[in-house]
Amino acid sequence: MCTNLRQKQYYIFNEPHTKEEYETKMKQLQLGSYVTLQYLVKKFEDFRAANAIYRSNKIDQCEGSTGHRLFNCKDAENCFELEEARDALRCLEGVQIKDCADCVSFGGVKTVAELGYEVQESCDFYNFKFCNFCYSKDNLEYCDECSNCSNCFGCIGLKNESFRIFNKKYPEADYHALKAKIVKHMKKNGEYGWFFPPDYSPFAYNETEVMEYFSLEKEEALRQGFRWEDELPTVEGVALDSISIQDSVTDAKDEITKQVFACEISGKKFVITSQELAFHKRMGVALPRRSPGQRHKDHLKERLVCHLYDRPCTKCGTPLQSAYPLIDRYRKVYCDECYFKAVY
Numbered sequence: 208m209c210t211n212l213r214q215k216q217y218y219i220f221n222e223p224h225t226k227e228e229y230e231t232k233m234k235q236l237q238l239g240s241y242v243t244l245q246y247l248v249k250k251f252e253d254f255r256a257a258n259a260i261y262r263s264n265k266i267d268q269c270e271g272s273t274g275h276r277l278f279n280c281k282d283a284e285n286c287f288e289l290e291e292a293r294d295a296l297r298c299l300e301g302v303q304i305k306d307c308a309d310c311v312s313f314g315g316v317k318t319v320a321e322l323g324y325e326v327q328e329s330c331d332f333y334n335f336k337f338c339n340f341c342y343s344k345d346n347l348e349y350c351d352e353c354s355n356c357s358n359c360f361g362c363i364g365l366k367n368e369s370f371r372i373f374n375k376k377y378p379e380a381d382y383h384a385l386k387a388k389i390v391k392h393m394k395k396n397g398e399y400g401w402f403f404p405p406d407y408s409p410f411a412y413n414e415t416e417v418m419e420y421f422s423l424e425k426e427e428a429l430r431q432g433f434r435w436e437d438e439l440p441t442v443e444g445v446a447l448d449s450i451s452i453q454d455s456v457t458d459a460k461d462e463i464t465k466q467v468f469a470c471e472i473s474g475k476k477f478v479i480t481s482q483e484l485a486f487h488k489r490m491g492v493a494l495p496r497r498s499p500g501q502r503h504k505d506h507l508k509e510r511l512v513c514h515l516y517d518r519p520c521t522k523c524g525t526p527l528q529s530a531y532p533l534i535d536r537y538r539k540v541y542c543d544e545c546y547f548k549a550v551y
């Protein structure tokens with residue numbers, strides 16, 4: 208429960224201890240007690256809010272780049288979690304990329320991923336547009352799950368193919384003529400230039416990760432063309448109040464894995480599996496009283512959204528575009544100069 212330490216050991220709340228003191232105190236902390244664990248978590252949150260110093264943007268060995276968590280990039284604008292990128296715009300989670308915009312989870316494995324627009328979960332490409340899960344080769348548009356393909360349009364599930372439209376093979380000249388005709392038609396209807404429409408998604412809006420980034424109410428999701436699932440899978444059985452879970456993990460018996468509990472925050476039903484019980488006992492950490500979904504939400508609070516906020520350096524007042532929002536939790540957000548002086 209420390210912040211901003213570098214090359215230190217045996218510290219608790221940033222206070223140094225000898226190895227023996229540390230081991231004794233760790234036993235005294237009683238992480239196996241739910242009540243004690245909650246107290247410590249709250250104490251650490253307060254400690255962190257008062258003391259932790261955050262680096263405004265983590266950008267290392269980059270030139271002309273804005274965003275957060277960038278390494279060895281040049282001219283990456285409004286990008287997040289990129290490595291070895293050249294000329295990228297609004298991209299997320301990429302490595303070895305060049306001339307790409309609005310792409311996510313992509314990059315070069317054997318080569319550089321180049322010329323990508325609205326591409327996701329794809330790699331080793333040249334000139335991909337509006338593609339999903341496509342691996343290797345060039346000149347694909349509106350393709351899904353194709354690998355090692357060239358010059359394909361509106362295709363799905365192909366391997367080692369070329370000059371295909373809606374999976375049908377054409378002579379090269381016919382391919383280009385028909386593709387131009389379709390694109391012209393799509394442009395007329397306002398369809399070209401957008402990623403696959405929402406109703407192509409095999410999942411309902413409320414059962415995917417998108418809710419974690421852009422949460423919508425049912426009515427709004429439906430209005431935007433997404434599906435909504437009213438009956439998400441749930442745990443069967445009558446739920447006990449989660450307060451009935453033993454405070455100390457050492458007191459929990461195997462029978463607990465046969466019971467159903469109600470989450471202390473959301474009220475959703477959840478169970479504690481035998482593997483979870485064994486893990487918590489082994490780690491000496493109290494059993495949860497929140498559903499897995501709620502715990503995931505709690506973790507997400509620690510994750511930054513991909514956005515840059517205007518705020519000054521807390522130390523010197525320099526205006527910044529920071530990945531950290533202006534909320535109480537991030538009281539001390541420093542520019543690089545102030546951060547390195549304070550932390551190193």
Ligand SMILES: [Zn+2]
Binds near residue numbers: 544
């Ligand atoms: Zn500063």
